[in-house]
Amino acid sequence: MPKSIFSAATILIGTVIGAGIFGVPYALSKIGYIPGVLYLIIIGVINLLVFLCYGEVVERSKDDHQMTGHAERYLGSKGKSAMAFTMIFGSLGALLVYLIGIGDFTYTLLGESIGGSPFLYSSLFFIVASLVILAGLGMIVWFERVMVVVLMLIVILFLIFGLPHISIDNLLYTDFSNLFLPYGVLLFAFGGVSAIPEMYRFLSKKNGGLKKSIYIGTIIPLVLYIVFALAIVGVSGRETTSEAVEGLSRFLGGGIVALGAILGIFTMGTSFLTLGHIAKQLLMKDYKLNKILAWVLVCFIPYIIYLLGLTNFIEVIGIVGSVTGGLYGILVLLMYRKARRENVGKPKLTIKLPTFVHYLLLFVFVLGIVYEIIFLFQK
Incomplete structure (x- = not known):
């Protein structure tokens, strides 16, 4: 396999793997490991199809557009507005997830020794991080890729240390009373469609290979999630905590839990x-907001929502995953259909998505959004 194909795949892997991995074990534990893995595979396949459809759109377009540009080209100004809303909502939602997760992980790491609370640690991080974002940030892509490699090594360590403590009973039980709970969490965990244009730009200088890169970039996170969930759910079973690692302390000791917490803090x-930084730039460029207003909206909206009490890690991941993942899926499928109908360009990557599969996926995404909104207002 050419090195360029794997390098392009790491762009997708680095985008997909993030806070979502810590929610996967809890989501699977709520319905049982075996049905949970099947659920995970189905969501993985759905996202793979979306990635491939968008890959074809990008190759047909052969331009330097991002998702909003492609949405405008194929779906008009309303499509561009819908995509921009999706990107902004998704970004703010993800920032809230990271804010919650960092507070939880820091408390897990430091709570027993110096006290404090998840709220305190989230607030301290918010102050520091918001000032860094205000100053401007030239984050280097390779740093996030290094974190992905470290994450893979930590998952292997969890499996090695957890293997002697895995109980078969923890892997065989089933509970279908929470059947919809994993949907949004797993959709969030596979979020990465925005990486496709960057992969295309990278590979356009390397004689192609986008399709193979998308397959590799989807399969590796899927395998990693399955193994990570095996290590966590196999040990803690129904007692699996929402961010995965805290509940392992009485099974594996504080050292491995501290390692997981440190990883979570740095990853998020x-x-x-x-x-x-990306969300701030989006507001400044696409909506012509000044630097200060864009910074205030990006940093303070998630924190205000956090102050209002939306602090449940899994709940927020579920909402953001269902709504944002659903909207991305719908818009990509509509762009794909329009690009195919117009027969734009001559792409190397083509995917013949049957009409019934196209509408089935649209139905699943719409149903997920509607269900999540109804669930949110019923609380």
């Missing part, structure tokens, strides 16, 4: 800074 911290 770098993602918060990078995404915050």
